[in-house]
Amino acid sequence: MTTTTTSSSIFSSAPRIPPDAIFALTAEYIADPSPQKVNLGQGTYRDDKGQPWVLPSVRESRRIIEERGLLHEYLPILGLKTFREKTAELVFGEGYGKIQDKLATSQTLSGTGSLHLAGSIIKSCLLRSHPSHPLPTVYIPNPTWSNHHLVFSSLGFNTLSFPYYNPTTKSLNIPSYLSTLRAAALGSIIILHACAHNPTGLDPSPEEWKEIGGIVKERNLFPLFDAAYLGFNSGDYDKDAWPVRYFVSELGVESAVCLSFAKNMGLYGERVGCLLLCTSTPEIATNTQSVLESLQRSEISNPPAFGAKIAETILANEKLRRLWFEDLRTMSGRIQEMRRVLFEGLGRYSSGNWDHLIRQSGMFGFLGLSRDIVRILKDEYHIYMAENSRVSIAGLNSGNVDYVARSIAEVLAREQ
Ligand SMILES: Cc1ncc(COP(=O)(O)O)c(C=O)c1O
Structure with a gap:
């Protein structure tokens, strides 16, 4: 009997893809033994002692869940119904009643899963209606969150970057947009x-959103909102959700809203997200929801329960919801304060103009430093930030902000 052995592998064509830059940077930071080290890389909230913060509303929600008895049963395929309903009510505010029956919703694996599911359903529906047409192009601002191109290109979409930022004026490039x-x-x-643009911290003004919305409607473009920072940006959920409400309730355009509860509830590891698809008729919404259910079944069968129960308990309980709104103000207030202190420190120690930093908002500051300076700050000062000089302001605290401002000024002076 002869046995055929083969060394060929189905995976032999797998290329070596470099690790994700921001996760690799976090690993480098963790391995750095320096007591001076500062992590301004990954966008995760830290308190003034540099520690992860469990929101008091989340703590209380967990207590309630445990008191009720934490079961470990499967969730339905689309996730917790009350969670989805309360999320939609939160996002659309007073306009919710009018659009409620035109929504198709699904719980998702945080914001990333929501973007992926949005891409999947658009693709699935378009391939049914226009099987011989190429998929539409996905326009993505440049710069953007590092995962956008990957999420949509992995689904087979052609992605196209468009200039969002003017590096000379360090402001939003509205004419080009x-x-x-x-x-x-x-x-x-x-x-x-939707708000707190990652990485620039620059959002359109309400007037600019209206111009954008006008063109979107006129040209029948499909707005896909990445809403990972609602409430976390300004501390006021209604204010942060305004652009989404404007497009859906005022303009009445079909759209997707991809939500994450990672930042605004501090539920990073629980992967709590929600996809809200705003369609044009109740019948389309019902059918679309059935497709969401089928896609979700094939992909993950059903979403994780624990984090969604935490979020649902907060959203469905008026007292807890108010406590959460207070938590949002605490987090965004501390970030705003650190932004101000960094701005003042940079003004004090360096001769440069840092007005751009104070024009930005949200978790990130986009400093406008060269890659060389970013590297020197890491190698010699143990200050870690993304290569494009995006800093997570939440990594600053009263113990390190002066050191960071002084170090940046020192390296800038040295390199001049
Ligand atoms: C702009 C943006 N979108 C989406 C996400 C998705 O995050 P997650 O999948 O952790 O909810 C992030 C996270 O950093 C982000 O910054």
Whole structure:
């Protein structure tokens, strides 16, 4: 009997893909033995002692869940119904009643899972209606969150970067933004950061959102809101959700809202997210929801329970909801305060103009430093930030902010 052995592998064509830059940076930070080290890389909230913060509303919600008796049963395929309903009510505010029956919703694996599910259902529906047409282009601002291109290109979409930021003025490049939208093919998908744009911290003003919305409606573009920071940006959920409400309730355009509870509830590891699809009729919504259910079944069968129960308990309990709104103000207030102290320190120690830092908002500061300076800060000062000089302001505290400002000024002076 002869046995055929083969050394060929189904995986032999697998390329070596470099690790994700921001996760690799976190690993480098953890391995750094320096007592001076500062982590301004990954966007996770820290308190003034540099520690992860369990929100008091989350703590209380957990206590209630445990008192009720924590069961470990499967959730339905689309996740917890009350969680989905309360999330939609929260996002759309007073306008919820009017659009409620045109929504298709699903619990998702945090914000990333929500973006992926949104891409999957758009693809699935378009391939049914136009099997011979190429998928629409997904327009993504440049710069953007490091995962956007990967999520949509892995689903087979062609992604296209458009200039969002003007590095000379260190501000939002609205003329280029608007001209890109005007030139986009009808039906293109546009990724919109609902607030706290990552990494620049620059959002359109309400007037600019209205201009963007006007073109989106006129050209039948599909707005896909990445809403990972609602409430966390300004500390006021209603204010942060305004652009989403404007597009859905005022303009009445079909859209997707991809939500994450990682930042605003501090539930990073629990992977709590929700996809809200705003469709044009109740019948379309019902059918769309059935497709969401089928896609979710094939992908993850059903979503994780614990984090969603925490969020649901908060959203469904008026007292806890108010406590959570207070937590949002605590987190965004501390970030705003650290932004101000960093700005003042940089002004004191360096000769540069740092006005851009104070014009930005949200978790991130986009400093505008060269890659060389970023590298020197890491190698010699143990200050870790993304290569594009995006800093997570939440990594600053009263014990390290002066050191960071002085170090940046020192390296800048040295390199001049
Ligand atoms: C802009 C943006 N979108 C989406 C996400 C998704 O986060 P998660 O999947 O952890 O909810 C993040 C996280 O950093 C983000 O910054």
